[in-house]
Amino acid sequence: MCDTCGCSATANPESVEVLKGLLAANDHQAMHNREHLDRHRTLAINLMSSPGAGKTSLLEATIDALSEKLNMAVIEGDLETENDANRIRGKGVTAIQICTGTACHLDANMVHTALHQLPLHKLDVVFIENVGNLVCPASFDLGQHVNVALLSTPEGDDKAAKYPVMFRAADLILITKSDLLSLLDDFDPEKAASHVRALANPAPIHTLSARNGSGLHAWFDWIAGQMSQMNAGVRQ
Amino acid sequence: MCDTCGCSATANPESVEVLKGLLAANDHQAMHNREHLDRHRTLAINLMSSPGAGKTSLLEATIDALSEKLNMAVIEGDLETENDANRIRGKGVTAIQICTGTACHLDANMVHTALHQLPLHKLDVVFIENVGNLVCPASFDLGQHVNVALLSTPEGDDKAAKYPVMFRAADLILITKSDLLSLLDDFDPEKAASHVRALANPAPIHTLSARNGSGLHAWFDWIAGQMSQMNAGVRQ
Numbered sequence: 001m002c003d004t005c006g007c008s009a010t011a012n013p014e015s016v017e018v019l020k021g022l023l024a025a026n027d028h029q030a031m032h033n034r035e036h037l038d039r040h041r042t043l044a045i046n047l048m049s050s051p052g053a054g055k056t057s058l059l060e061a062t063i064d065a066l067s068e069k070l071n072m073a074v075i076e077g078d079l080e081t082e083n084d085a086n087r088i089r090g091k092g093v094t095a096i097q098i099c100t101g102t103a104c105h106l107d108a109n110m111v112h113t114a115l116h117q118l119p120l121h122k123l124d125v126v127f128i129e130n131v132g133n134l135v136c137p138a139s140f141d142l143g144q145h146v147n148v149a150l151l152s153t154p155e156g157d158d159k160a161a162k163y164p165v166m167f168r169a170a171d172l173i174l175i176t177k178s179d180l181l182s183l184l185d186d187f188d189p190e191k192a193a194s195h196v197r198a199l200a201n202p203a204p205i206h207t208l209s210a211r212n213g214s215g216l217h218a219w220f221d222w223i224a225g226q227m228s229q230m231n232a233g234v235r236q
Numbered sequence: 237m238c239d240t241c242g243c244s245a246t247a248n249p250e251s252v253e254v255l256k257g258l259l260a261a262n263d264h265q266a267m268h269n270r271e272h273l274d275r276h277r278t279l280a281i282n283l284m285s286s287p288g289a290g291k292t293s294l295l296e297a298t299i300d301a302l303s304e305k306l307n308m309a310v311i312e313g314d315l316e317t318e319n320d321a322n323r324i325r326g327k328g329v330t331a332i333q334i335c336t337g338t339a340c341h342l343d344a345n346m347v348h349t350a351l352h353q354l355p356l357h358k359l360d361v362v363f364i365e366n367v368g369n370l371v372c373p374a375s376f377d378l379g380q381h382v383n384v385a386l387l388s389t390p391e392g393d394d395k396a397a398k399y400p401v402m403f404r405a406a407d408l409i410l411i412t413k414s415d416l417l418s419l420l421d422d423f424d425p426e427k428a429a430s431h432v433r434a435l436a437n438p439a440p441i442h443t444l445s446a447r448n449g450s451g452l453h454a455w456f457d458w459i460a461g462q463m464s465q466m467n468a469g470v471r472q
Contacts, residue, residue, distance in 0.1 A: 051286045051370045051399060052391025079371065081397050102401050104340070104371035132398070133371055134287045135315065135340035154390040154413060155288025161317050162368070163287060165338050177390060183416060185447075211421075 026140060029108035033115060033143025040120040043230045044128060045223070046142055048166060049150035050159075051132030054176040056084045057210040058150070058219070059127055063091040065220060070124040070227075075114045077106040077131045084129060094118065105137040106130050112143075124227060134159065138166040146171040146226060153177045153187045160195035168199050172206070172222055179209040262376060265344035269351060269379025276356040279466045280364060281459070282378055284402060285386035286395075287368030290412040292320045293446040294386065294455070295363055299327040301456060306360040306463075311350045313342040313367045320365060330354065341373040342366050348379075360463065370395065374402040382407040382462060389413045389423045396431035404435050408442070408458055415445040 074095040085097035096114040130137040149170035160167035208215030321333035332350040366373040385406035396403035444451030
C-alpha cells in the first residue's frame with residue numbers, strides 16, 4: 001500500500017500500520033453515518049467521476065425533474081470554490097460545500113460534519129458529489145448506500161479497464177454527455193459496457209445527456225427503485 | 237496533511253512524520269533522476285491531466301510530426317492495461333508501461349526504474365504520461381524538467397479554479413479537444429485562461445486539437461524552445 005495515498009505503490013511497515021488504523025477509523029465513522037441516515041430513512045447516493053464529467057449538471061437536471069416529488073439536499077466536495085454548491089442553491093436546494101484544500105477525496109469525517117448541518121428527518125435523498133477523481137474516492141466509504149460512477153463520452157470508452165477500482169465499486173454506471181457521441185470516434189457505448197462486465201460488475205449502465213435530457217428517465221427510475229428498497233427496509 | 241493521500245484533510249502527528257520522510261525520500265530520488273537526465277541532455281516532460289483529456293492522442297500526433305527531428309521515448313503511467321504504451325509502440329517509439337495497480341500517481345522511484353530501461357544517451361526527449369488524475373500527481377516530483385497540464389474542453393473552463401495545485405504546478409497549459417468547442421456552452425478559452433492567471437501562474441496557454449491538428453504548431457515550438465534551453469545549459 002502506498003504510504004501517501006492509501007494505494008498500492010510502496011510498502012513501509014511503519015506507515016502501513018498507521019494507514020490501517022486510519023482506514024479502520026474511516027470505516028467506523030462511515031458506519032456511524034450510515035446508521036444516522038438509516039434512522040431517518042434518508043437515501044445517500046455518492047456520485048464519483050473524473051473532473052468535468054457532468055456530476056453537477058446531472059444534479060441540476062435531477063432537481064428540475066424530481067423536486068416536487070422528493071426532498072433532496074447535496075453535499076459538494078471540491079478542492080476549492082463554492083461554485084458547485086451555488087449552482088445547486090440556485091435551484092432552491094440546500095447544498096453544503098466541503099472545500100478539501102488539497103485533499104483528493106471526501107472522507108467519512110467530512111461527510112459526518114456536513115450531515116449534521118442537514119435536516120435529515122425532512123430529507124428523502126442526500127446526494128454526495130465527491131471530488132472529481134477517478135481513483136482515490138473509490139477507496140473511502142462515506143456511509144453512502146450506493147455508489148454511482150459517471151463516465152463522460154469524451155473521456156473514451158476504455159476507462160473501466162484503466163480505472164478498475166472505481167468501476168468495480170459502482171452500483172450504477174452513467175455514461176454522460178451522450179449528445180457529443182456523434183462527434184467522437186473513440187467512444188462505443190457497447191465497448192464501454194464490455195469493460196465494466198470484464199470486471200465482473202453486473203451494475204446497470206445507462207447512457208444519458210443532462211444537456212438535452214435524453215436517457216434521464218432511466219436514472220430517475222433507478223433513484224425511485226432505491227427509494228423503494230430503502231422504505232421497504234431491504235437494506236436494514 | 238491527510239494521512240492517506242499526502243493531502244491536507246486531517247493531521248495525525250505520527251503519520252505526518254512518516255509522510256514527511258517519504259516525501260523527502262521521493263524528492264531525493266527525483267533529484268537523482270534529474271541529474272541522470274541532465275547528464276545525457278535528455279529533456280523530460282511530465283504530462284498531467286484528468287482521465288481521457290487526450291494525453292496519448294497528443295503524444296501520437298507529436299510523434300507523427302517530430303519523429304524525424306527528435307529521438308523520443310515515452311513512460312506510460314496507468315493503474316492497469318498496456319493500452320497506451322501499445323498505442324505509442326504502434327508509432328514506432330519505445331514506451332515503458334508502469335502499471336501502478338491502485339496507485340493514483342507516478343512517483344520518482346517508478347520513473348527511476350523506467351529510466352534505466354531507456355537508452356538515454358540516444359534520446360532527446362522523454363515524455364512521462366502520468367496517471368489520469370487532476371489532483372495527486374501534482375504533488376510528486378519525478379525528476380522531470382517541466383510540467384504540462386492538459387485541460388480538455390468538455391471538462392469545463394473552471395478547472396484551474398477547482399484544481400489549483402495542478403494548475404499552479406504547470407509550466408505549460410494545453411487546452412485540448414478544441415474541435416468540440418462549437419458544441420460546448422460551458423467552455424470559454426478566455427475564462428479558462430483567467431482562472432490560471434488568478435493563480436498567479438504566467439505559463440503559456442495554447443489551445444489545440446490532436447484530432448484535426450489545429451494549434452499543434454505552438455506545442456511543437458514550445459518543445460523546441462525547451463530543447464534549446466536544455467542544450468544551452470540554461471537549466472544546469
